Amino acid sequence: MQEVTVKSWGSRLKDAFAGILFGFVLIGVAIYLIFWNERHGFNMAQSLAEVKKTLISVPASPIDNKNNLRVVYLTGLATTTEQLKDSLLDIQLTAIALIRTVEMYQWQEEEKTRTEKQLGGSERTVKTYTYKKIWSENLINSSQFKETTYQNPTTMPAKSQHQMSSHVTLGDFTLPPSLIEKITLTTPVDLSKINVDKLGAQFNKPVKLTNDELYIGQNSQTPQVGDLKISVAAVLPQQVSIIAQQTGTTLQPYQAAAGEEVLLLSPGQESTDSMIKKAQDENRMITWVLRFVTLLMMISGFALLMRPLSVLADVLPFLGTLVGFGTGLIAAVIGFCLWTIFLAIAWFATRPLFALGLLVIVALVIYLFWKSRPEKVDNNADRV
Structure with a gap:
């Protein structure tokens, strides 16, 4: 069975602008989770280390x-x-x-959705329902x-x-x-x-x-x-x-x-060393999973902020696709950069020396890249 619906360009634009608010919320929640995750992961590691040292x-x-x-x-x-x-x-x-x-x-009902952009900015959605x-x-x-x-x-x-x-x-x-x-x-x-x-x-x-x-x-x-x-x-x-x-x-x-x-x-x-190692491994895994989740949330949030631009360009479907690819790439870059910055800030609270060392390395890489750029030729000096 198939169900076909068509959403007008105006309705899509309205939804895209409404999504901006959700984008800001998503970014805010991601920032909060970054700090909570780093603090929790560090505190749990410290707690396990304390237990390993003091248990009898x-x-x-x-x-x-x-x-x-x-x-x-x-x-x-x-x-x-x-x-x-x-x-x-x-x-x-x-x-x-x-x-x-x-x-x-x-x-069990399964739903598969396929969307197609149409000239003028409208969007045709085809939902196919199968049963097993x-x-x-x-x-x-x-x-x-x-x-x-x-x-x-x-x-x-x-x-x-x-x-x-x-x-x-x-x-x-x-x-x-x-x-x-x-x-x-x-x-x-x-x-x-x-x-x-x-x-x-x-x-x-x-x-x-x-x-x-x-x-x-x-x-x-x-x-x-x-x-x-x-x-x-x-x-x-x-x-x-x-x-x-x-x-x-x-x-x-x-x-x-x-x-x-x-x-x-x-x-x-099971030995104490083995039990604590398993707990440490689990703590690290949870920390990395949440890091990946917050990165996706940050990128998705910025993608929602920029979505109105691609919907505006969807009046011509091929143009909307190009703009959507560009805004998606920009959202990924901005989201990744801000996620890295907030991660470094969170590390200052839990791993200050490591965070400082990381920033020093980044600054050094930027400096070396800047120094290695081609020098501009002084044409006036060549004429003398």
């Missing part, structure tokens, strides 16, 4: 009160006595977490589809569910929810004892167990819209390694002097 290794049992409020490293079996129950499947087992995943076979069947945990609302012949069920007969134990211990320590949710290594739950006839009667469809997965429908080889797949996984008692602050009989995030909280958990028995 302690046994999980018994608890030594002399270590209260200190940063500790411990490893052992995270376990629980709590029984978690899935009432839909009538499953009950001792686990740190019990996760039921339910997917339903549904129609997918497995999804979330209900897809087909009432919003452009093509009404593709219909999904209006409700999910069953939904995914995540249960977490409220009482998990490691030796004599009781783990807080912030640590429990970090234990994520799962094991598939055996569903062979499920009463498939009872479940089939509940859903009014045949139920078959295949590869630790319940299929609710006529035939798993030719699924129909509305069929379900159900699988269950559990986080069972397991070995973990933790870096945290000892607070009484529990463990809490450590508030470092640099201002960031540190709370680390790794599956299995």
Whole structure:
């Protein structure tokens, strides 16, 4: 199915001028995020360095009160006595977490848009809608589809569910929810004892167990819209390694002097050096991702500020394309330059020597480039 709309040159121009305000907002948010990101990345690096320097290794049992409020490293079996129950499947087992995943076979609408500039500045937009069947945990609302012949069920007969134990211990320590949710290594739950006839009667469809997965429908080889797949996984008692602050009989995030909280958990028995290195690598990755995002935001903001120029020139489509390329290039250059300047300013607050050294190198490069330019020939001197 296709949907064709035409926007007049005046409407496009109005939208372009309205976009200027959003451009300024985008630039402002980018500047704020630059400073926040650099400060957060630096403070987290300092906090991890402090933890690495001050932490001590302690046994999980018994608890030594002399270590209260200190940063500790411990490893052992995270376990629980709590029984978690899935009432839909009538499953009950001792686990740190019990996760039921339910997917339903549904129609999904995909939209592809193509725009064409027309003489006089108007713009023709062609939207093509296609439909395909997918497995999804979330209900897809087909009432919003452009093509009404593709219909999904209006409700999910069953939904995914995540249960977490409220009482998990490691030796004599009781783990807080912030640590429990970090234990994520799962094991598939055996569903062979499920009463498939009872479940089939509940859903009014045949139920078959295949590869630790319940299929609710006529035939798993030719699924129909509305069929379900159900699988269950559990986080069972397991070995973990933790870096945290000892607070009484529990463990809490450590508030470092640099201002960031540190709370680390790794599956299995892992050394402190390895855990902190992983946290440092993650911190660097997040910092660089946000740097790239703020650069794109800065360039996009300046592109929005200059968009009215290309729309004005779109009276002649080829001219608008040329102007659009030029303004886009200018926006990229200005955005990159200002992003670099604000990044350097942010570094003065967190890495002053590095920022100063970087600016000195840039200034030196500019000076050498200036000195290497060709000298202008003095014609009057040649005549003498």
